[in-house]
Amino acid sequence: MKFKSFLAKPFASYVYKQVKRSMQTAVNDQDAIFRELLKVGAATQFGKDHHFGEISGPEEFRQAVPVRDYELLKPYIELVKEGKHNVLWKGKPIYFAKTSGTTSGVKYIPISKESIPNHINSARNALLCYMAESGNAAFANGNMIFLSGSPELERIAGIPTGRLSGIVNHHVPSYLRKNQLPSYETNCIEDWETKLDKIVDETINRNMTLISGIPPWVQMYFDRLMERSGKKVGELFPDFSILVHGGVNFEPYKAKLFESIGRPLAAIETFPASEGFFAFQDSQHAEGLLLNTNSGIWFEFIPVGEVFSENPTRLGLRDVKIGENYAMIITSNAGLWSYNLGDTIRFVSTDPYRIVVSGRIKHFISAFGEHVIGEEVEYSLMKAATETGVHITEFTVAPVISQDRGKSYHEWLIEFENLPEDMNAFSIKVNENLRKKNIYYDDLIRGNILLPLKITSVRKNGFIDYMKSIGKLGGQNKVPRLSNDRKLAEALGPWLEN
Template sequence: MNVKSILARPFARHIYNKITRGMETAVADQQDIFKSLIKTARNTVFGKDHGFDNISSYDDFRKMVPIRDYEEIKPYIEKIKEGKQHVLWKGKPIYLAKTSGTTSGVKYIPITNESIPNHINTARNALLCYMMHSGNVEFASGKLIFLSGSPVLDRIAGIPTGRLSGIVNHHVPRYLRSNQLPSYETNCIEDWETKLDAIINETIDQNMTLISGIPPWMQMYFDKLVERSGKKVGDLFPNFRVMVQGGVNFEPYKAKLYESIGRKVDCVELYPASEGFFAFQDNYREQGLLLNTNSGIFFEFVPAGEIFNENPTRLSLAEVKEGENYALIVSSNAGMWAYNIGDTVKFISTKPYRLVVSGRTKHYISAFGEHVIGEEVEHALMKAAEEENVKIIEFTVAPMVEQGKGKSFHEWFIEFENRPEDLGRFLEKVDDNLRAKNVYYDDLITGNILQKLKITPVRKNGFIDYMKSIGKLGGQNKLPRLSNDRKIAEALQEYL
């Protein structure tokens, strides 16, 4: 055990105790953050436009500051890009995080002096909590992969601009720099396949102890390692003990990832976004992510079925209930106000406030009024896969609208690691599971409005090739689980 591992233990205990105390004060912390945000932004352009001088309570805020998506906050972002100050937050942002949205094209999200610690410290806190629960501090002595987008930043109105992961790369603590892989030069490679080959070259003979990334990226990395070495990842890296993942639901990828490793490793889940680091798994042995209630972000929650209503119900943290799906709304010290993240979450505990990400507000199927969401399709598929001993690599679902009663259906595009012995039986199980989760879908099947779903197998690496064809292979890019149209479905026809 080297010096880093020895010093990590008391620091982990200090941070863990602080986080544990924060579980008891979450609601009060949220109230304090709300007051601080309003006070600090009172003299900004946004604050003056929305009467912050007259906001003294959350009720006032709900009345005076409507929920908005990126297109509605974009005019303020444009002022920042023109070089104006005090627009959404005091002064100017220190960065603009560039991200590609599913509906708004390229988005620019401000990061301020006050908000950058949220992005940097939350991942650190998750690992320190892991140390406390597992007793494993040795991984801090080995090599750690923190995959990022290119750390080369452009400038807009003098503000450094780039992918969030590339921005965060500049803030990796100095004591971890010697452990970090891949190298800065490799992280600067833009082409994903070239970059992945370089990462393999740099890591294949190293003492890798922690690997982090979104699950589809890790699977591509593992596949290349196995192909190059002829070994399981766990044999190639005998001291590999911790996998850190987030960005998509882990369940559809878990079985294949562990098979590639050849053994179980501890897994820590994170919930980061360009708009903030919202939650993290504080105990790797328990389900759910601890909401980041004291990190400069004020959270609101809208019942998922109301998010597109003109005047939806808006709830503070104190008002949420376990087991209900909510659209996540944030206001932050980066200057995002009543901002619809586009995610839905569900609390599995309110003492403390732990949640799971259940889907995307704009990724759903409701071509026939069924409003099927991501959590439901993932549950339906993975339950059937477990029962039939089938491994799923990737999938997406789209509606097929046909003329005539009982002719329309949901089409599931699935890349299998191993095909079901009886595809018809597998299909029946998936359909039954979805009907059990979604009463509207069940009614449509029972009423002969819809046929049962159909499965269209996708060839090996078909989804990778599709993402490559649209310039979204690798990094933090994710395939939508659900579409309410046939755009992705039509594009996948050449990958069947």
């Protein structure tokens, strides 16, 4: 056994036991985190504005602090950017995570001294839980790669600012630095395709044991490796044993990724964001991701149907139910208070608390009251694809609205790896799957308000070329699965099949 894996095993066992213990104390840990956040927050400008000193419990907090998104938090962020102290959290943030918002333009998410361990340790714990459960420690001896943004940081009011993945890159433990690829210089390249070629140069002849990133960009990396070597990725890297992924639902990409690898291996799912690292897959044998209930974040959950209500129901961890879709609201030791992430989750277990990410609040179609969400379209498409042997590269869905009754429909813009033998039959399968999944959509079809969905083929690499055209190729960028308008569908026009 090599030195690193030898040392890692007892540490993995120790962390795994800690994680197991935290499963049993989740509700109590959440209560303690709430009290600590309130205590520290009382001395901040936000806390004074919202009378934290008069709050004694969660219900009073909910009355005093309404749910807000980035746009409503922005005035406080601007004060921090002007150099003010003790605005949202004590002192000043140690970083700003810079991220693109759909409605707010560029967002600057504060990361504090107290919150940075959440980002670092959660990723570590995911790997150590796998190591302890599986006994596989050998990957610690090989090379590891995370397909990430540039680690170069600018400064705003003296605060280092950049992409979260670039910030985290500065906190990779020294004992893993020699194992980490690509090089710092390559990671700093902004153009994704230039960077990808350099990554291939640096890794193609190395002993890669762990590969991590957002699935569509991992697939691009695999494609380049296979083009260059003429081999499947699993053959090229015989010791490659772990694929770590997050950011988007894995299912639409899973078949093609594993076909590119050419053999089975472990996959570990994570749920990180600039605002925090919320959950990770702690077991290869249990459904869902373990919610990070003891890591500086206090969680609330709003039933999806109430998200846009003036006074939505806000549930704590002890009150959630299995199978319901919730919007996830966080209050954190980075100074985010009742912050609406925009993500929806569903609990698959409450002992311990495990979740699946079901979609985005803003990524839905409800042009006719159907409120179709990401989880439903992904299930409907992938079920049809699995049954017919079709592989999907990428897709998005948008409404086509007609003034004539019974002429409107959902348009599915799909890039196929291999086309269905009978496109009409495939469309019918997808449509029937969605009808079974969403009763409102089914009612609209039955009532002749909507036509069955229609599929438009996107040419090979069409989504990649579109993302390149808007400067969002690679890194942490993702194609929205659903839109309630036709902006994305129309922008894809140049890349549709004739």
